Amino acid sequence: MQNIAWIDGTFSALSEAKISIEDRGYLLGDGVYEVIRVYNGIPFYLDSHLERFRKSAEAIRIKTPFTIDQMKGVISELIKKSVCTEGYIYMQLTRGSARRDHLFPADVSPTLVMYGRELGKIPEIDAVEPQECITLPDERWLNCYIKTINLLPNALARQKAAEAGAIEAVLYRKGGIVTEGTRSNVFAVIDGKVRTHPATNLILSGISRAIVLEILRESEVPLLEKAFDLQELESASEVWLTSTTMEVNPVKAVDGKLLERPAPGPVCRRLMEAFRGRIAEECLEDVR
Ligand code: PDD
Numbered sequence: 001m002q003n004i005a006w007i008d009g010t011f012s013a014l015s016e017a018k019i020s021i022e023d024r025g026y027l028l029g030d031g032v033y034e035v036i037r038v039y040n041g042i043p044f045y046l047d048s049h050l051e052r053f054r055k056s057a058e059a060i061r062i063k064t065p066f067t068i069d070q071m072k073g074v075i076s077e078l079i080k081k082s083v084c085t086e087g088y089i090y091m092q093l094t095r096g097s098a099r100r101d102h103l104f105p106a107d108v109s110p111t112l113v114m115y116g117r118e119l120g121k122i123p124e125i126d127a128v129e130p131q132e133c134i135t136l137p138d139e140r141w142l143n144c145y146i147k148t149i150n151l152l153p154n155a156l157a158r159q160k161a162a163e164a165g166a167i168e169a170v171l172y173r174k175g176g177i178v179t180e181g182t183r184s185n186v187f188a189v190i191d192g193k194v195r196t197h198p199a200t201n202l203i204l205s206g207i208s209r210a211i212v213l214e215i216l217r218e219s220e221v222p223l224l225e226k227a228f229d230l231q232e233l234e235s236a237s238e239v240w241l242t243s244t245t246m247e248v249n250p251v252k253a254v255d256g257k258l259l260e261r262p263a264p265g266p267v268c269r270r271l272m273e274a275f276r277g278r279i280a281e282e283c284l285e286d287v288r
Pocket of ligand 1: 183185205206243245
């Protein structure tokens with residue numbers, strides 16, 4: 001794969017791609033982003049990602065300078081030019097470059113950046129290692145439904161998790177209410193029902209989360225989109241994380257305490273398989 005970037009209409013080598021020091025994404029974190037997984041050279045659930053991107057931009061009052069169809073065209077060209085078969089596309093939209101001021105500048109043009117990066121081929125399900133998580137207070141703002149590039153609380157929590165040997169920090173708010181991970185959504189099987197935080201302003205409504213919910217509904221697994229607390233998490237028989245880069249990732253221990261069942265438990269395992277089925281349907285059996 002070749003690392004190619006696209007900035008506002010121009011392709012270049014990723015290492016040579018440049019944006020202004022006065023870009024508001026750089027100075028103020030004034031922007032939004034998406035990460036789209038590419039399998040077999042085909043972007044997975046592209047429409048859902050572009051729709052969320054549009055909504056995030058709208059929520060912070062940035063006008064997307066390209067239509068959804070134009071962005072699709074760029075992504076497909078980027079995948080071709082960078083020979084990206086197994087990887088991801090990162091895209092970021094900021095309010096643009098202007099003299100530093102908290103106020104929105106007049107007549108500023110948004111900056112849209114995209115680039116591709118390689119990720120290894122997905123491992124066989126049996127090779128996916130169940131992971132440990134820690135729990136930490138959710139110190140983010142109250143608009144987590146926006147996929148903003150302001151990721152400092154996420155990065156700090158993720159770093160703490162890594163230093164504790166965990167793959168993810170599961171975040172909780174007042175009353176020990178579990179919201180999500182620093183870069184993933186969290187599911188748990190509690191009293192025989194699958195639970196996950198509802199898609200409110202307190203979480204990012206994950207595309208992988210939506211796929212998992214759809215699979216669960218189709219297979220008539222008891223499901224409650226209802227928040228759970230730390231005590232309930234501790235009593236869960238299964239826990240897993242979902243995200244574009246992690247897919248469905250089984251969790252074996254929380255805060256150093258092993259779950260009741262060895263991970264992946266039966267529900268998680270079925271989801272891992274069904275999720276792979278969705279990848280196969282959309283990206284592997286495709287003959288575009
Ligand atoms: N993270 N919650 C948060 C806070 C996230 O940052 C992400 C994604 C998710 C899962 O969303 P999705 O299933 O659409 O990827 C939930 C991306 C992958 C990242 O920042 O790298």
